[in-house]
Amino acid sequence: MRRQRNAQHKPRRTISKILLILVLLVAVTGGFWFGLVPQSLSPFGRISLDTRPSLFVDPRLSVLRFDPALCKAVLREPHIDAVPVPDRLSDTNCGWVNAVRFTHVGGAKIGVNPLTCEMAAALALWVVHEVQPLAREMFGQEVVRLGDMGTYDCRNIVGNPFWKGVRSQHAAANAIDISGFTLADGRAISVLRDWNGEGRDSAFLREVHRRACRYFRVALGPDFNPAHANHFHFDRGLMWTCR
Numbered sequence: 001m002r003r004q005r006n007a008q009h010k011p012r013r014t015i016s017k018i019l020l021i022l023v024l025l026v027a028v029t030g031g032f033w034f035g036l037v038p039q040s041l042s043p044f045g046r047i048s049l050d051t052r053p054s055l056f057v058d059p060r061l062s063v064l065r066f067d068p069a070l071c072k073a074v075l076r077e078p079h080i081d082a083v084p085v086p087d088r089l090s091d092t093n094c095g096w097v098n099a100v101r102f103t104h105v106g107g108a109k110i111g112v113n114p115l116t117c118e119m120a121a122a123l124a125l126w127v128v129h130e131v132q133p134l135a136r137e138m139f140g141q142e143v144v145r146l147g148d149m150g151t152y153d154c155r156n157i158v159g160n161p162f163w164k165g166v167r168s169q170h171a172a173a174n175a176i177d178i179s180g181f182t183l184a185d186g187r188a189i190s191v192l193r194d195w196n197g198e199g200r201d202s203a204f205l206r207e208v209h210r211r212a213c214r215y216f217r218v219a220l221g222p223d224f225n226p227a228h229a230n231h232f233h234f235d236r237g238l239m240w241t242c243r
């Protein structure tokens, strides 16, 4: 009789164990996702702008979120001339923490002020290890300027009625809009004009957009919706979309 009762309890214990493991798994994943696990406790190596990261890119970037000292150690010349910007938070759910300003990234000029450290590192990795190598390969020259349509903007998400009451990642300086690229010979490649073409410029835009998904959690372009017809939107918020 006792043996029978024990046998009945076994499945319940197994379910409890599985649930406990699931809860722990969600907690650990969430810790990395929200950037709450410090570098000292992370099993993943510190990210460096010198080398193209191959594995665990997302948790290695999110660890920068609340760590200004780590940010300073990672965001370095010659890849980026990042200068810390004082934190600013408002009672309208806008503002930023651990942000930087900079005037060049990966050899290309851009005027950014402010952008979160985590986003600045993602942008630098993308420009240094994806945009510039592809520009050299396809055009035999580098990109000297990034068309920047802004980072910080205290506003809600636009272009999608479902999200219209939700703050954009721009309201946290955790997003950047890129309108195009200028090559060393002065020629401009525009997201608005060239995305839908047949030639090299269109192929370049589509490939750098595809490769952006490696570094940004959200990478949107003209194929996403009409609000993005003239720019790429990149952010490292809580969602994950690459289109």
Ligand SMILES: [Zn+2]
Pocket: 170, 175, 176, 177, 232, 233, 234
């Ligand atoms: Zn945007």
